[in-house]
Amino acid sequence: MQLGLSHFLALSALLFSIGLYGVLTRRNAVAILMGIELMLNAANVNLVAFNRYVSPGVMPGQVFALVVITLAACEAAVGLALVMAAYRSLETVHVDEINLLKW
Amino acid sequence: MSWALEILKASLYAVIVFTFAAVFAAMLGVYLERKISGWIQARVGPKHVGPQGILQTVADTIKLLQKENIVPRNADFLVFSTAPLIVTVAALLGYVVIPWGKLGDWILIVRDLNIGVLYFAAVSSLIVIGILTGGWSSNNKYALLGGLRSASQLISYELPLGFAIISVAMMAGSLSTVDIVNAQRDVWFVFKQPLAFLIFLIAAAAETNRIPFDLPEAESELVAGYFAEYTGMRFALFQLGEYAEMLAMAAMTTVLFLGGWRGPWLPPILWFFIKTYAVVFFFMWVRWTYPRLRIDQLLNLSWKVLLPLGLLNILGTGLVVTLAR
């Protein structure tokens, strides 16, 4: 069987679902961020795979994969800063205990 | 079939390079370190095993092979055992893109990747993970503190290192190590990019945890830093990784700034080793001459001096090259 676009798409769908599962079930905010990183990676695999099989020769997919990597880094930096701030004032990193705005 | 053949060839290369690193980087490196430190401090250094103590490291290796591998009860076993492997393998992966010399038209390089220097920077950034997790998994306060410090130091100096590499890539117009050496046919880049050379040298010394940048393992305050709990062969793997990385950094300095294998009269391989070991000697000389920096001085040097200088150097190079076009 020839290695083709569908293989990569299937793998990225799987990776995305795993990431989603992590985001839905984890209590630790850092672990939720790790799930989000997995999902972003899945999206990146899609971008680069489409670039390879749908428009080889021009680079939009890879350029936007770079942009997604940039945004993932920004997201991680700001998200983890929020975790640090929450930990400092509430002494917990568990999202179900960070509920000051809820009553 | 050709795939199997390539894998076989690659494995052979890997074994050769690994042995080379173990012998030339670690064993010879440790021996040279002890001899040079002795010479600088007006001592003799290792003397008894073999002529001039040349077999001292071999004896040490055999000794380490017989040592028990202790894993502390409170340590995280899996992470504890993986950490030295990460450091060693990440250091060795960098050797793939180093061009050791030239025999006729045949360049002695495992693989001339298109993105050679970027690849080198990428794999050496993996070392941080090994050191950080090694320090963490020991469940030892000093080791954890050493690991955190080491990680902050390594990541801080990765940026100036990258900037220095980029300045060279700008001059050569390529990221391949072979292209970079070929671009220095007339003038070595150390003369065109003296500032980048200086930045690279300092950052390389810091990346390999050499004194004056050896805070992570500062014996007097942190016992031994991130590998305080490691014994026997696992400890030796950390050492191997560190010395392998030092040789790789010295070789990379040679490739980027000192014209690689280029030089008159002598064969290219010899030139490459002369230059590389000159850089290694420089690292050792600095190590045994200067006192250790304080951690705030260390981080200030990287963030407030080298980083802006590196950026300005890139902009200046860009301006000059664009205007001279």
Next chain:
Amino acid sequence: MLVDWLYVAVFGVVGVLLAVLPLAIVWLISPRGEYPQKLLTYESGVVPFGQAWSQFNVRYYLFSLAFVLFDVEVIYLYPWAIVFKELGAVAFMEMFVFLAILFLAFIYAWRKGALEWV
């Protein structure tokens, strides 16, 4: 091109195997004698107290934060560095603007003391 990376992959795998080899030798020939004191965390020879896994200062985080964001900047410098000669003054101006904006970020981090080890 794929062959290049096959070499890298083989280097990784063989590297791990060769690094495990001495550990296996050690496991075969080294003496083994376990008693509770030996498995204690060494620290500096004093009996350790408490867990080492405790909270550390936030300043470590500020450095790694700045590192990640500037490292991302570096990935744009690499492709620029190898093509800017062909593209001429426009490419240089684009990078100049890019770096100028990031220099603002750098100055901000400096002024706010994020690069300060106190």
Next chain:
Amino acid sequence: MRGEMAAFILLAAVTVIPAIVVVTSRNIVRAALSLVPTFLGVSGLYVLLQAEFVTAIQVLIYAGAITVLILFVIMLTAGGTGLPVRQVNEQVPLGILVAGALAGGLLFVLLRAPWPMVSGEMPRYNARAIGTALLTNYALVFEVTSLVLLVSLIGAIIIARREGS
């Protein structure tokens, strides 16, 4: 060709199995460390897709920088393995259901859609092509990226810094 397929299957295993560890491991540090093989596996996939430059960037940024940041935060907050605390919330069955349904739905759609496939090779000098694209067609994207970096640095510093110091 069969070699590529074998490499893909191997890389898929290297990517997916640690990814499952990432979302299920009760030890938070091991979960974070499992991110490393996942990221390296994904970078291997980029190699198969002839995207050399993105491969190196994936290793440099994800494995070398973001993982370190995550490890730092784990060590600076909870500190330990997280084993003594419950790591999952009460949505586990629901999570399995949703993730499974999403995977099924995505696979159903993705594998049936008639993608306009074009055969061809990617440019040999990947980084060069990306650089040209970034500085010409995508110049605006490139400049805005630096603004995003500036804003997130400012935001993160404001959030993470202790007040009054």
